[in-house]
Amino acid sequence: xxxxxxxxxxxxxxxxxxxxxxxxxxxxxxxxxxxxxxxxxxxxxxxxxxxxxxxxxxxxxxxxxxxxxxxxxxxxxxxxxxxxxxxxxxxxxxxxxxxxxxxxxxxxxxxxxxxxxxxxxxxxxxxxxxxxxxxxxxxxxxxxxxxxxxxxxxxxxxxxxxxxxxxxxxxxxxxxxxxxxxxxxxxxxxxxxxxxxxxxxxxxxxxxxxxxxxxxxxxxxxxxxxxxxxxxxxxxxxxxxxxxxxxxxxxxxxxxxxxxxxxxxxxxxxxxxxxxxxxxxxxxxx
Amino acid sequence: xxxxxxxxxxxxxxxxxxxxxxxxxxxxxxxxxxxxxxxxxxxxxxxxxxxxxxxxxxxxxxxxxxxxxxxxxxxxxxxxxxxxxxxxxxxxxxxxxxxxxxxxxxxxxxxxxxxxxxxxxxxxxxxxxxxxxxxxxxxxxxxxxxxxxxxxxxxxxxxxxxxxxxxxxxxxxxxxxxxxxxxxxxxxxxxxxxxxxxxxxxxxxxxxxxxxxxxxxxxxxxxxxxxxxxxxxxxxxxxxxxxxxxxxxxxxxxxxxxxxxxxxxxxxxxxxxxxxxxxxxxxxxxxxxxxxxxxxxxxxxxxxxxxxxxxxxxxxxxxxxxxxxxxxxxxxxxxxxxxxxxxxxxxxxxxxxxxxxxxxxxxxxxxxxxxxxxxxxxxxxxxxxxxxxxxxxxxxxxxxxxxxxxxxxxxxxxxxxxxxxxxxxxxxxxxxxxxxxxxxxxxxxxxxxxxxxxxxxxxxxxxxxxxxxxxxxxxxxxxxxxxxxxxxxxxxxxxxxxxxxxxxxxxxxxxxxxxxxxxxxxxxxxxxxxxxxxx
Numbered sequence: 008x009x010x011x012x013x014x015x016x017x018x019x020x021x022x023x024x025x026x027x028x029x030x031x032x033x034x035x036x037x038x039x040x041x042x043x044x045x046x047x048x049x050x051x052x053x054x055x056x057x058x059x060x061x062x063x064x065x066x067x068x069x070x071x072x073x074x075x076x077x078x079x080x081x082x083x084x085x086x087x088x089x090x091x092x093x094x095x096x097x098x099x100x101x102x103x104x105x106x107x108x109x110x111x112x113x114x115x116x117x118x119x120x121x122x123x124x125x126x127x128x129x130x131x132x133x134x135x136x137x138x139x140x141x142x143x144x145x146x147x148x149x150x151x152x153x154x155x156x157x158x159x160x161x162x163x164x165x166x167x168x169x170x171x172x173x174x175x176x177x178x179x180x181x182x183x184x185x186x187x188x189x190x191x192x193x194x195x196x197x198x199x200x201x202x203x204x205x206x207x208x209x210x211x212x213x214x215x216x217x218x219x220x221x222x223x224x225x226x227x228x229x230x231x232x233x234x235x236x237x238x239x240x241x242x243x244x245x246x247x248x249x250x251x252x253x254x255x256x257x258x259x260x261x262x263x264x265x266x267x268x269x270x271x272x273x274x275x276x277x278x279x280x281x282x283x284x285x286x287x288x289x290x291x292x293x
Numbered sequence: 294x295x296x297x298x299x300x301x302x303x304x305x306x307x308x309x310x311x312x313x314x315x316x317x318x319x320x321x322x323x324x325x326x327x328x329x330x331x332x333x334x335x336x337x338x339x340x341x342x343x344x345x346x347x348x349x350x351x352x353x354x355x356x357x358x359x360x361x362x363x364x365x366x367x368x369x370x371x372x373x374x375x376x377x378x379x380x381x382x383x384x385x386x387x388x389x390x391x392x393x394x395x396x397x398x399x400x401x402x403x404x405x406x407x408x409x410x411x412x413x414x415x416x417x418x419x420x421x422x423x424x425x426x427x428x429x430x431x432x433x434x435x436x437x438x439x440x441x442x443x444x445x446x447x448x449x450x451x452x453x454x455x456x457x458x459x460x461x462x463x464x465x466x467x468x469x470x471x472x473x474x475x476x477x478x479x480x481x482x483x484x485x486x487x488x489x490x491x492x493x494x495x496x497x498x499x500x501x502x503x504x505x506x507x508x509x510x511x512x513x514x515x516x517x518x519x520x521x522x523x524x525x526x527x528x529x530x531x532x533x534x535x536x537x538x539x540x541x542x543x544x545x546x547x548x549x550x551x552x553x554x555x556x557x558x559x560x561x562x563x564x565x566x567x568x569x570x571x572x573x574x575x576x577x578x579x580x581x582x583x584x585x586x587x588x589x590x591x592x593x594x595x596x597x598x599x600x601x602x603x604x605x606x607x608x609x610x611x612x613x614x615x616x617x618x619x620x621x622x623x624x625x626x627x628x629x630x631x632x633x634x635x636x637x638x639x640x641x642x643x644x645x646x647x648x649x650x651x652x653x654x655x656x657x658x659x660x661x662x663x664x665x666x667x668x669x670x671x672x673x674x675x676x677x678x679x680x681x682x683x684x685x686x687x688x689x690x691x692x693x694x695x696x697x698x699x700x701x702x703x704x705x706x707x708x709x710x711x712x713x714x715x716x717x718x719x720x721x722x723x724x725x726x727x728x729x730x731x732x733x734x735x736x737x738x739x740x741x742x743x744x745x746x747x748x749x750x751x752x753x754x755x756x757x758x759x760x761x762x763x764x765x766x767x768x769x770x771x772x773x774x775x776x777x778x779x780x781x782x783x784x785x786x787x788x789x790x791x792x793x794x795x796x797x798x799x800x801x802x803x804x805x806x807x808x809x810x811x812x813x814x815x816x817x818x819x820x821x822x823x824x825x826x827x828x
Contacts, residue, residue: 013476015398018308018316022407029457030414037418037449040519064403080475084400087471095463095505102509102539106524114532123602131527143530147523222521226530229522233513 014076021064028056065251072268073260082267089271093278096241100282103237107230107289111139115226118144142225151219151228154210156291163206164287170199171280174249174273184263186256193253196276200246207239234290238282245279248272315410318402319807320387325704326409327384328697332773334376334416335690339766341369346728346762348745349755362745363431368423370434371451374551375458376416378685381693382554383408383465386493389700390469392798392805393487395478395814400471408465415457422447433743435540436511438525438533442518449519452511459504466500469493478797480816484578487796488571491578492557495585499546499553502589507543510536534599541592549588551685553581555652555692556623559645561796562699563627566642567634568793573626580619580626587616597665598672606665613663620656624649639791640714644695647722648688655683658733673743676736682729691721694772701776702790706804707783713775720768727761 032053039046071077117124119137128135132144140153154160177192211232214220222232252272255261261269308316314326344365348356357365387405391398399405422429427445430436441448473494477486486494514536516522523529525536556577564571571577593601593609627649636642658680662668671677694717701709731754736742740751747755786803797816801809 013397015402016318019318019403019406020316022403022410023315025407026410026414029411029460030418033418033453033457034450037453040449040515041446083475084471087475088401088404088467091467091470091501092463095467095501098502099505099509102506102542103513105539105542106509106513106535109535109538110524110531114527114535115530117532118527118530123600141530143523143526143528145528147526147529148521222516223523225523229513229516229524229529229531233516233522 012078012080014071014078014081016071021060021067024063025057025060028053028060032057069255069260069268082265085267085271089274093274096278097282100234100237100285103230103234104285104289107234110226110230115139115141115143140227140231142227146225148221148224148228149219151221151224153220153227153231154214154218154291156287159206159210160287160291163203164283166199166203166206167280167283170196170203171277173199174276178269178273181256181261181266181269182263186259189256190253193249193256197246197249197253200242200249200276204239204242204246207235207242231290234286238279238286241279241282245272245276248275316406318398318406320391320399320402320405321704321805321807323399323405323409324384324386324388327380327387327412330409330412331377331381331384331693332776334372334380335769336773337420338369338372338377339769341365341372343763343766345369346759349747350759351756352747352749352752354746357745359745360428360431363433363743364423364429366743367430367432367434368419371419371430372416373685374434374547375455375462376412376419378551378689378693379462380412382493382496382551382689383462383469385489385554385558385693385696385700386465386469388704389798390472390490390493391476392703392801392809393490393796394473394476394481395797395810395816396472396476397808397811397813399468400476401468404464405468408461408468411457411461411464415454415461418450418457419454422450425450435537435544436514437540438514438517438536441514442525449515452515455511456508459508462500462504466497466504469497470501473497478810478813478816481797484575485816485818487557488560488574488577488581489554489557492553492560492581495581496550496553499550499585499588503543503546503550506539507547510539510543513539534596534601537596537599538593541595542589544595545592546585546588548681548684549584551689552652553584555648555689556581558692558696558699559627559648560623562641562645562695563630563649564795565699565791565793566639566645567631567636569630569634570795571626572629572632573622576622577626580622583619584616587612587619591616594663594668597668610663610665614660617656617660624653624656635793637792639698640709640711640718641695641699643715643718644691644698647718648691648695651683651687651691651722651726655680655685655688658683671736673741674736675732675740675742678742679729679732679736682732686729687722687725694721697776699791700798701779702786703798703803703805705780705783706786706802707779708786708790709775709779709783713771713778717768717771717775720771721765724761724765724768728758728765729761731755731758731761 030053031049035046035049035051035053037046039050116122116137117127118132119135120128121137135144140151142148142151173192173196177189177196180186180188180192220228220231222228224231249272252269255268307313314322317323317326342365344357345362348354348362387399390396425445425447427447430441430444430447430451432441432444436451473486473490513522513524517525517531523531525531525533527533560571560577591609591613593605594613597606597609638646658676662671662677662680698709698714735751735754735758738751740747740755788802789799790803791799797810797814798805800814
């Protein structure tokens with residue numbers, strides 16, 4: 008119900024659905040990892056509930072928004088929420104970048120005998136010389152080759168950067184009220200996102216099948232696949248968000264002035280883009 | 294029919310009974326839920342602590358086997374940190390932030406509901422590990438590899454429970470930041486905000502910054518155990534110490550997450566019962582921000598003995614010691630606030646004063662621990678246990694209790710039983726010192742933490758400590774009784790409740806109506822300010 012000018016819903020039934028969904032999903036995933044055959048099923052059921060919750064929750068918010076219940080103050084709260092959510096995502100990636108930097112700057116050189124690691128090297132890992140990329144002194148996962156940066160990863164960089172341009176062109180079209188251009192630019196952005204994902208998928212298959220580079224390839228494989236993998240998951244999520252928002256554009260949900268849903272997705276897409284630039288530089292090039 | 298298409302009147306579709314609490318979007322309801330949840334967790338975590346103290350009452354293995362003892366130390370910490378202290382502060386924030394800044398509710402009420410309702414499920418998963426054949430996690434709450442990776446089936450459950458707690462904390466923190474930045478009443482400028490609001494704003498920022506880092510750390514643990522990664526495996530080029538760095542990058546801001554709102558509460562209470570404005574309001578704000586900033590660059594003082602380059606140890610030692618400066622500013626300001634005030638000593642004030650004295654003890658032992666060569670001796674000893682329990686129990690928990698007594702009349706509309714409140718304070722204060730003070734000596738004499746047995750020369754102090762533990766623990770049942778009694782009835786509370794109280798929360802009736810500040814109040818210096826001008 009409306010509290011003065013600030014909209015506060017009277018009740019919220021979706022959160023408890025989401026909590027139950029997450030609960031089933033987490034219990035399922037833990038059982039799955041422990042080799043319990045019921046695990047995958049519980050995970051599936053929980054995921055379905057969470058997806059159901061997401062649709063229901065967003066549908067409710069969209070209805071309220073279209074119903075004109077949101078004031079500019081509500082709009083600002085949503086903006087704040089999205090900004091800080093993206094900041095939390097940045098910090099999540101920071102943990103994995105931190106692991107990469109620590110391994111390259113400290114852990115691996117110390118194993119190779121640098122600094123205070125002389126005895127570590129001599130007694131535990133004699134003969135190990137620090138180098139990067141590495142799968143460690145025990146050569147976990149067997150020999151592997153890396154993916155050259157100025158090959159498909161460069162192409163992927165260009166694709167994502169281009170998608171940042173197309174979504175901005177879409178935003179301009181939205182602000183000028185040109186819906187056809189808006190929808191075309193949005194679908195091009197989605198197409199670029201999907202193209203990026205396909206190339207990433209191809210690269211993963213290539214790494215596993217031809218290069219011997221796997222998640223088990225020591226610290227290099229760990230950081231490579233966890234960083235690019237979490238980024239890939241975020242691109243998948245971002246692409247789904249783009250598709251939803253494009254459909255909403257086609258339904259005419261947004262006006263030239265009032266389109267925070269669009270902007271939130273655009274911010275998210277730019278965030279995914281920036282993370283990739285970090286990945287390209289620190290994982291592939293350097 | 295969706296509520297999107299129509300405006301409802303307040304009283305039409307208000308669900309009743311339990312369901313009301315499940316679907317509520319009201320900040321007061323959700324605040325109450327958080328606080329009750331936290332109290333339940335406080336009792337569960339306390340029961341675990343009593344198992345530890347019972348085992349340590351006498352040397353030798355007495356009651357439980359060593360593995361179960363380690364499960365208790367691990368679970369006690371996880372339950373108290375993530376289940377008791379953090380939700381209590383979030384509950385206080387839910388109740389008080391909108392009331393103190395003149396907002397109709399939290400900025401994102403639906404998400405507010407979700408932040409809370411994830412927690413009971415997360416703790417169901419966490420506590421369920423106690424009943425698994427391989428038992429609960431026993432590696433300590435820090436989950437250091439490689440030990441934590443060698444646990445039983447509970448491992449994956451604990452990791453996912455921590456993920457859920459993190460999701461809940463991040464959403465709660467985003468909500469608080471959005472509320473404070475966006476929902477303030479006209480005239481409530483940033484430097485007119487009560488200090489509780491300031492400390493929570495900064496705490497929420499810390500939460501958003503570091504909870505994802507914890508998520509990253511435990512995710513790496515998970516993939517190291519189940520998916521063959523080598524983050525913490527030297528054979529693959531990783532390093533178990535890497536985990537400690539990432540964990541404490543989260544963990545040190547986390548300890549300030551558990552103390553900054555306590556500073557805020559105490560900064561509300563001391564001026565009220567000194568009948569003066571807070572001394573040095575602006576310096577309090579800057580000190581809080583400084584502490585928050587420093588919390589990001591001191592993490593490695595938790596791991597001095599792990600083997601780090603000397604330069605790193607020096608940096609982390611000096612950075613840690615610098616924290617004593619803004620903290621000292623705060624202690625000074627609290628004392629200066631009381632200076633020549635017309636002081637009275639109601640229960641909230643007693644707890645706040647207990648906080649100032651005993652938190653300072655914990656702070657000073659913290660400075661001792663910051664000294665690298667000294668820490669080589671103290672590390673992982675009972676001295677550390679004594680230190681962080683002074684900070685967390687006589688610090689955070691005492692401040693939470695002070696806040697509960699302070700605002701309870703506003704929540705329930707009744708005064709609590711002052712006589713029982715004072716008994717609760719003195720009982721707790723005496724026994725908590727009997728409980729924790731001897732642990733300093735035990736630690737300095739070399740007794741290690743997290744070990745169920747000890748050399749016989751430690752017997753006396755351990756017995757004293759255990760007696761203190763049981764007396765303090767059972768004394769908290771009185772706290773539950775006082776709250777229950779106050780909720781049931783008592784002398785009606787006025788709107789202002791306390792003679793010296795200032796701020797918007799005291800302008801609404803007691804109990805605070807279900808909806809407050811539908812029309813925002815206009816704030817000027819006379820109402821809410823804690824400005825340190827002479828009065």
